[in-house]
Amino acid sequence: MDLRLHSSLTRVLAIEDTSQVGHARRIAQKLAEQLGFDATDSGRVALVVTEVASNILKHASNGELHLRALPGPVPGVEVIAIDRGQGFDLDDCMADGFSTRGTQGIGLGAMLRQAQVFEVHSDNRGTVLLTRFYPRQATVKDVRLGVSQHSLHDDPACGDAWEVAITGQQLSIVVIDGLGHGPEAESAAKAGALAFGREPFADPTLLLEEIHHEMRGTRGGAVAIAQFDGAQDRLRFIGIGNIGATLIGEDKPRGLASHPGIVGLQYRKVPPVGYPQSAGQLLIMYSDGLQSRWNLRDYPGLMYRHPAIIAAVLHRDFCRGRDDVTVLVMALETLDD
The missing domain is CATH 3.30.565.10 (Histidine kinase-like ATPase, C-terminal domain)
Structure with missing residues (x-):
């Protein structure tokens, strides 16, 4: 794929x-x-x-x-x-x-x-x-990815951006939250997404530096990158700012920690953190337009539903209503052809 x-x-x-x-x-x-x-x-x-x-x-x-x-x-x-x-x-x-x-x-x-x-x-x-x-004559493999992305007050400009790249057994995701909302926040987020798209499978530390360089001159924002290698059964994560991220499986959920700073302005360089044995789990990433105090186990059976349903439920029940909001949910077990 x-x-x-x-x-x-x-x-x-x-x-x-x-x-x-x-x-x-x-x-x-x-x-x-x-x-x-x-x-x-x-x-x-x-x-x-x-x-x-x-x-x-x-x-x-x-x-x-x-x-x-x-x-x-x-x-x-x-x-x-x-x-x-x-x-x-x-x-x-x-x-x-x-x-x-x-x-x-x-x-x-x-x-x-x-x-x-x-x-x-x-x-x-x-x-x-x-x-x-999808068109009936087309052969399409459904991607078990769910995204709920909304701008504040239905503004045409959204300060959040996301990108997903898949090649073979490798997956790379970025979620960006430009500071504030409106056109200037959107410009910041789009600049970061553009840099990610040029080489999404680069080392996460180097990729974050490229995004930082591209976002200079904008108001900056929060950025989180998650890269999953199905062959090695490992997820790597690096985040600056207030992008929330969680790995959810049969055991206790694992929170993926971000670090203080503003990409495009100033942040301290940090290495990505590895999370082994991630295959078969859900990766949930979200901007701070979503409250962080939610637990899928409060919804019996929800974690086994399609990621698009999970994203919609979280948006329905935990959207703050004071900022742009993005909820991205990806199943990590379905990357093969």
């Missing part, structure tokens, strides 16, 4: 009344068409968006749809439905004909048949439902 994935803001569509169902359908269908989906494939997206938006109103009164273009050799569409309702029993609701509201009960079964990726997490805090779509 050889991939380069870049920042893309999550578009949030409020679902609070029936008029917004049609609006969401049109927005999602237009996104699919812009990505090259034909009429049949964009129609699949429109059908599922109509179903999930209608289900939010039926079962939770209100919620949100998160739309994102999935970058890659074959572009895709990600639709995540999020609410704070009472949840439901997934095994019951997957069966055609089951309904809690007296309807025909074909919604979840239809979604499973239309989307290439379908997964749900539901508990008494609410429901998060993931669907991913």
Whole structure:
């Protein structure tokens, strides 16, 4: 597998009344068409968006749809439905004909048949439902990566940036938080992302120095780099500033420590820290727009869900609402072809 994935803001569509169902359908269908989906494939997206938006109103009164273009050799569409309702029993609701509201009960079964990726997490805090779509004729391996990236007050400029590079058994990730928010923070983050993209698999210390050099003249920011080598079963991490990072497996979570400083202005050089036996674990990285006091074990079963669902749940329940926010979740066991 050889991939380069870049920042893309999550578009949030409020679902609070029936008029917004049609609006969401049109927005999602237009996104699919812009990505090259034909009429049949964009129609699949429109059908599922109509179903999930209608289900939010039926079962939770209100919620949100998160739309994102999935970058890659074959572009895709990600639709995540999020609410704070009472949840439901997934095994019951997957069966055609089951309904809690007296309807025909074909919604979840239809979604499973239309989307290439379908997964749900539901508990008494609410429901998060993931669907991913690609053109039917394309052969696509789903990357178990989840990203929820939002600018403060839906500003077109976002001061957070992320990049993911995969080649063979090697993975390299950067998350950057430009100081503050708005256009100047965005310029700082983009400068760092540009430097990362030139040589993402360089030694992390040298790569951080290159990012530092590129971010000079900007307001600077926080930067964290994680590199995973599947062949050696080892993760290396280096961070400056307030990017949070955690490795989560069956045992106690391991926090990945960052150091004080501002990349682009001044920081003390530090070596990367190695974390052996990381295969099969989740890597979660997030900017300080997300609270740090969360624990996946408070959500039974969540750590086994798709990383996109995990990112959406953390954003739903722990977003501070005072800054740009990025939550990136990567499963480290799926890097082979």
